[in-house]
Amino acid sequence: MNKLDTGGLKAVVFDWDGTLAETRTPRLWAVNRIMAAYGLPDWESTRDRQNPLLSFMDNFPLVFGARAEAAYAEYAALYKANVARMIKTFPGVRETLAFLTERGIKICIMTNKDRRLLDFELPLLFAPSLFARVVCGHEAAHDKPDAAHALLALQGIMEPAEISRQTVWVAGDSALDSMTAEAVGALPVRIAGRKATEKADPRIVYFDDFEQFYRQLSGREEGKR
Numbered sequence: 001m002n003k004l005d006t007g008g009l010k011a012v013v014f015d016w017d018g019t020l021a022e023t024r025t026p027r028l029w030a031v032n033r034i035m036a037a038y039g040l041p042d043w044e045s046t047r048d049r050q051n052p053l054l055s056f057m058d059n060f061p062l063v064f065g066a067r068a069e070a071a072y073a074e075y076a077a078l079y080k081a082n083v084a085r086m087i088k089t090f091p092g093v094r095e096t097l098a099f100l101t102e103r104g105i106k107i108c109i110m111t112n113k114d115r116r117l118l119d120f121e122l123p124l125l126f127a128p129s130l131f132a133r134v135v136c137g138h139e140a141a142h143d144k145p146d147a148a149h150a151l152l153a154l155q156g157i158m159e160p161a162e163i164s165r166q167t168v169w170v171a172g173d174s175a176l177d178s179m180t181a182e183a184v185g186a187l188p189v190r191i192a193g194r195k196a197t198e199k200a201d202p203r204i205v206y207f208d209d210f211e212q213f214y215r216q217l218s219g220r221e222e223g224k225r
Contacts, residue, residue, distance in 0.1 A: 008166040015172030016111035026086035055112035092210030106132040145179035
């Protein structure tokens with residue numbers, strides 16, 4: 001695990017699903033019910049049809065074919081009706097966001113998720129005003145891992161020429177987030193997202209979880225027992 005230096009840090013761009021919010025449980029709960037209604041196997045069983053560089057929403061045509069639009073509408077309705085009782089954040093997230101905010105470091109959300117779903121569930125966990133910018137899927141010229149998505153998330157916060165590994169971090173749980181950081185010249189921070197089969201990349205700073213991330217930011221890592 002590399003050390004982080006917040007001395008020149010101006011902004012941290014966070015992924016949403018699997019990073020700030022545990023949404024996998026409600027997402028799979030809802031989509032698997034829709035898939036059963038369409039006579040399809042569960043979502044995980046269709047991985048061979050999916051494109052890991054596309055959002056969950058944009059994978060619907062690959063899984064449902066011509067029925068994708070109707071299936072996604074049914075999924076979104078079911079998800080919104082049930083997400084409040086399932087969604088949660090992870091230990092250490094609130095402390096981390098507070099730590100950054102107290103130091104005047106801007107925090108943003110950059111997600112490929114459908115804006116209609118993100119706007120519905122964000123207030124279930126956090127005050128939307130906590131975030132300087134929130135950018136969702138299809139709002140930039142291209143979604144992550146393209147640099148356009150990160151540039152839109154940082155618009156109004158800093159100019160592209162000011163972005164560096166010292167001034168901006170992109171924190172997420174997947175290779176997609178790290179690729180976006182590299183594309184825009186920011187520091188990739190991976191939180192609980194490296195698979196056992198994935199070789200560690202020296203350009204990425206890895207953490208086991210948000211609690212470990214927070215301990216290092218707050219200078220408490222050495223005091224851990």
